[in-house]
Amino acid sequence: MGNDGGSIPDRRDLVRNKPKAEQADKANQTRARWFFCALSKRPLQEPIVSCALGKLYNKDSIIEYLLDRSAYGDGEEICGHIRSLKDVKTLKLTPTSTPSMSSSDASSSPAPQYVCPLTFKEMTGGQPFVYVLPCGCVFSQAGLKTVSGASPNNGKAEKEKVVVEEGKISKGNGDEELELCPQCGTKFSKSSDVLTINPSSDEEERMWLAMELRRASEPPKIKSKKRKAADSAPATEGSSAGTKKKKGSPDVPSPLPALNSAAPSITTVSRSLASSLAAEEAKRKAGMSEAVKSLYQSKKDARKETFMTMGTFTRYA
Template identity: 55%
Template sequence: MGNDGGSIPDRRDLVKSKKKAEQADKNNQTRARWFYCALSKAPLVEPIVSDALGQLYNKDAILEFLLDRGAYGDGEEICGHIKSLKDVKTLKLTPVTSVREGASEEDVPKFQCPLSQKAMTGHVPFVYLVPCGCVMSQAGFRALSTTPPASPSGGPQLDVCPQCATKFDREKDVRQINPPEEESTRLRLALAAAKAQKKSKKRKSEAVSDDPPSKVAKKGTDKESGHLVASRAVQSSLAMEEAKRKASMSDAVKSLYGDPTKKRKETFTTMGTFTRYA
């Protein structure tokens, strides 16, 4: 090649390297999780609810999904574990008091922490309490919440919400909003395990009768005695019908059946064989 007026190819033209996989923009993913409904993909508007996985939804979208589970194409994949409004909690959010000048409308946060005044943008972890639904930043919650004293009865140690003074269990009632992927996977597995355990308990309760064993045994003996009495009544009625039938027979017909009390003498034609007269 060359000297013909053409171009000389180099290594970039002859060797095709593998293209790098396209990576999603993390900022866009964070904005989608914190500014938009996880189900309808519409901007979050109060009332806002959250499930056991910490995902955010518009309440009207959840109501529409519960009325028609096929209203959204990927609804079962996103929130198939939500069977009723008992599976979600309405959040108590604090609107933002000050807006940064020059920021676009899409990037302006709508809510903030009532304790630390930090904006709810996804860059700072936020939590909510299950009993009351109060939302606050994780740092502000840890700074103001205190370790509750040990319960004398040995029950759960209840803490008090720093915003509305509602009692809650620190181990069970604190849920992180939009947790990391590892934590979200763990929560999904725990939710599936709890669902399977609930189904197994329901099957066992259906298999075991509600009546005590003594009543079950008594019912069984009553049924057996009832069957025995019925069979005896049938036998007695059949015997009475047979006696009436024989009483109405003529002597000629009776001679065909013979008298079982009299022993009939065998002849050479019936000797050694079974007949009705034997």
């Protein structure tokens, strides 16, 4: 009979498999995070600031956002945790020694503008970078670890050690020694004052929790003397006015102004208007000629006809 070879015909091209999930280009994401403002999406230009989550912003964009929260459509999602300029830190970046060449190709990555002052590694996103919160100095993570672990000058290290021991801070059960910034010499805590720039998602969650704990431990805001004086000024004015009223004669309610009885009402105005219109119509009709008046024949003068005689020989009678 044929067709008994045991083969099963099929059409694999008609079978649809589950499509793969779309993945964003990691190179483009890295370029956007390290070379462009996270809020305005414009290229980063000094002054550059960073928040407690390590995102990079142009300072003028943050000021625009704080003045008008609706200036950027996704502003609340990106930097809704920023309440004022106190929540961001201006970064002290080290520019590259080589001039940046402007690339004509838009797809190519822009030239790096900043480097680590310790290792001279370029700040392009390939190496993790951190910044010191008290001063804002930016270093590569590897460079800061190397310098904080050992100092090349022993004498200078001993002097710094004395200063550090005098400024110990207690955290938890033990005391933590303060470090000195290798660029400006500002004291900082190695555990809480070193923030990663553009961290991963897991590290960003930990930084968010640390930010919430830091804000919860902040003392309540105390109003300044000027604000206190401004708030108390209306209260004092009201109290002084009350005392003056008490000292003077008792308050007598002032009589309401009497309504003008001679004022015309709506009905009288409408009647006068109707009479004036009727007078004008009478004058207009009086000035008509006889020919014009014949066109406007009144119903009383009209000849009465019946349906039997209408349109017959009586037309000319």
